[in-house]
Amino acid sequence: DTAVSQTPKYLVTQMGNDKSIKCEQNLGHDTMYWYKQDSKKFLKIMFSYNNKELIINETVPNRFSPKSPDKAHLNLHINSLELGDSAVYFCASSHPPLAGGGTDTQYFGPGTRLTVL
């Protein structure tokens, strides 16, 4: 029944390791997102894919690489993890925004709390 799901929920790892977070949505949305929420609770967009195509790529280190095998899945791979990568990562999905608005609500997954030691 879960609309947007993420795995794992918690991830604790050492500096320098490589890790992946997976996201799946069953809402039939074409657009998916990755957000980072830091310790001050500020939620910031990292990437967005529309129908498997990258459409938003904010200023994010290239150690972060999103991959969308199909429009229902958007995974995030992080290489050479650093202490500053510790945060909660949220996946979200929505319909593409229309000119008149009204259908572009973003629905969030439960989050993945990443702790880098």
Added chain:
Amino acid sequence: QKEVEQNSGPLSVPEGAIASLNCTYSDRVSQSFFWYRQYSGKSPELIMSIYSNGDKEDGRFTAQLNKASQYVSLLIRDSQPSDSATYLCAVRSYGNNRLAFGKGNQVVVIP
């Protein structure tokens, strides 16, 4: 100037009172406006969306949008302890998939 600004909190309100949250945004062509509620340790969940100037009511929540003044507000009537959470204002500009969030306002409803 930050894209989306929310006045600092936390906001403490007695149970049954009205909580009022404000949000201003910088991009004049902003088109979609959202209020999300986030409980501690949980993900943001949509409370209200608003696209046109004026008021939009949904139960105890009312969103107000004024595009000329570039602000959007959220009123919570008859505040309940279960309303204690952080409220995030989010704004999307025309033709842009990107949603810009404010830093959030923490609301504490005191029984």
